[in-house]
Amino acid sequence: MKNYTYFDIAATTPIDSNVLEIMNEVNSNFFGNPSSVHQAGQKSHNLIEKSRRTMADLLGCLPSEIIFTSGGTESNNIALNGILKSGDHFITTSYEHPSILNTAKEIEKRGIDVTYLKPNSEGIITVEELRAKIRENTKLVSIMSLNNELGTLNPIENLSEVCGEFEVCFHTDAVQQIGKRKLGLAETNINLLSIAAHKFYGPKGVGALFIKKGVTLNPIFFGGGQESGYRPGTESVALIAGMTEALKIAMLNLNSNEEHIRKMEKEFFSKINQTSINYRINGGSRLHGFLNITFHDIEGQTLLMNLDMFGFAISFGSACSSGSNKPSNALLEIGMNETDAKKSVRISIGKFIQTENINLLVNAINKIITNHLKKDFNG
Numbered sequence: 001m002k003n004y005t006y007f008d009i010a011a012t013t014p015i016d017s018n019v020l021e022i023m024n025e026v027n028s029n030f031f032g033n034p035s036s037v038h039q040a041g042q043k044s045h046n047l048i049e050k051s052r053r054t055m056a057d058l059l060g061c062l063p064s065e066i067i068f069t070s071g072g073t074e075s076n077n078i079a080l081n082g083i084l085k086s087g088d089h090f091i092t093t094s095y096e097h098p099s100i101l102n103t104a105k106e107i108e109k110r111g112i113d114v115t116y117l118k119p120n121s122e123g124i125i126t127v128e129e130l131r132a133k134i135r136e137n138t139k140l141v142s143i144m145s146l147n148n149e150l151g152t153l154n155p156i157e158n159l160s161e162v163c164g165e166f167e168v169c170f171h172t173d174a175v176q177q178i179g180k181r182k183l184g185l186a187e188t189n190i191n192l193l194s195i196a197a198h199k200f201y202g203p204k205g206v207g208a209l210f211i212k213k214g215v216t217l218n219p220i221f222f223g224g225g226q227e228s229g230y231r232p233g234t235e236s237v238a239l240i241a242g243m244t245e246a247l248k249i250a251m252l253n254l255n256s257n258e259e260h261i262r263k264m265e266k267e268f269f270s271k272i273n274q275t276s277i278n279y280r281i282n283g284g285s286r287l288h289g290f291l292n293i294t295f296h297d298i299e300g301q302t303l304l305m306n307l308d309m310f311g312f313a314i315s316f317g318s319a320c321s322s323g324s325n326k327p328s329n330a331l332l333e334i335g336m337n338e339t340d341a342k343k344s345v346r347i348s349i350g351k352f353i354q355t356e357n358i359n360l361l362v363n364a365i366n367k368i369i370t371n372h373l374k375k376d377f378n379g
């Protein structure tokens with residue numbers, strides 16, 4: 001796509017060219033089934049185990065604490081279904097990704113009591129809110145580290161500590177954070193953590209679940225016993241190697257990427273503040289480059305469609321609900337009314353964005369809103 005600029009890295013990221021190169025090489029030369037005992041199989045097996053060691057080093061855990069999955073949704077499902085059984089109490093939040101919220105709905109049907117914590121008006125889950133809801137039979141708490149619609153960061157260190165205090169298992173969906181902002185497993189009391197490679201310039205269809213030593217899950221899939229029995233099925237060696245390379249690159253450049261994106265965000269505000277665009281930013285403590293914005297003079301869906309025609313990708317609500325005119329669930333959960341939520345979009349800035357792209361985006365937004373207001377005025 002020529003002259004098309006992508007401002008939707010929260011939905012997914014383009015694959016890094018180095019990752020692609022490694023995946024092509026692995027696809028060509030590591031075709032053996034990792035479970036086969038012959039040399040071709042062992043070659044694949046060894047690459048998977050090397051990837052596991054590298055991933056563990058980068059995340060600060062043991063290789064045996066990592067299992068490879070097909071992505072964030074599967075990791076979340078394995079974690080929640082693997083821990084909870086009838087009679088248990090489960091705490092999560094009302095603004096999780098659908099892979100948690102819809103799993104929670106299913107779990108409720110099996111006799112598990114679910115409490116949904118509400119984020120405050122800044123889009124944050126507080127320690128006090130969690131502490132107040134823990135019961136004697138609370139078995140699992142699952143709180144996302146970075147909200148996919150608002151970009152707000154939850155105090156995972158403190159939230160996981162509270163769970164440790166009550167000896168409750170703590171899971172975090174860190175799909176939006178890993179590879180963008182450090183989340184040290186060694187410094188927290190996290191028992192389970194979900195990852196997806198396509199959010200850090202890796203391939204789609206691969207992820208990981210960190211399962212802390214000592215935590216045992218009831219498997220939800222049954223098969224040949226791969227990935228400690230939790231995710232049986234022949235592994236995709238290329239996807240696993242690609243994810244590992246993507247994480248390596250992301251961690252190596254974590255600070256410089258964040259700094260660059262912070263600068264781009266600053267450029268965005270400086271440019272937009274020179275116009276008469278009427279807007280507000282939603283959510284408090286955010287990751288840089290993750291902008292949930294209400295443009296008071298235009299519907300989010302209209303802005304998205306027009307920007308797409310101008311050659312810019314942004315998002316309305318979360319990727320899973322785009323295409324519908326449903327406003328973002330996270331905005332409603334932080335107390336925004338439906339009218340304003342429908343006027344809100346998500347603009348997420350990737351590491352490849354430059355000042356020129358920001359200037360062109362703001363010019364396009366300005367043009368679209370000005371024309372829209374003129375049309376409204378002329379009836």
Ligand SMILES: Cc1ncc(COP(=O)(O)O)c(C=O)c1O
Pocket residue numbers: 010011070071072073074097099144146147148173175176196197198205207319
């Ligand atoms: C917070 C969060 N969790 C889970 C997922 C699902 O990940 P995947 O697409 O790899 O299944 C996403 C993807 O949008 C996400 O943003």
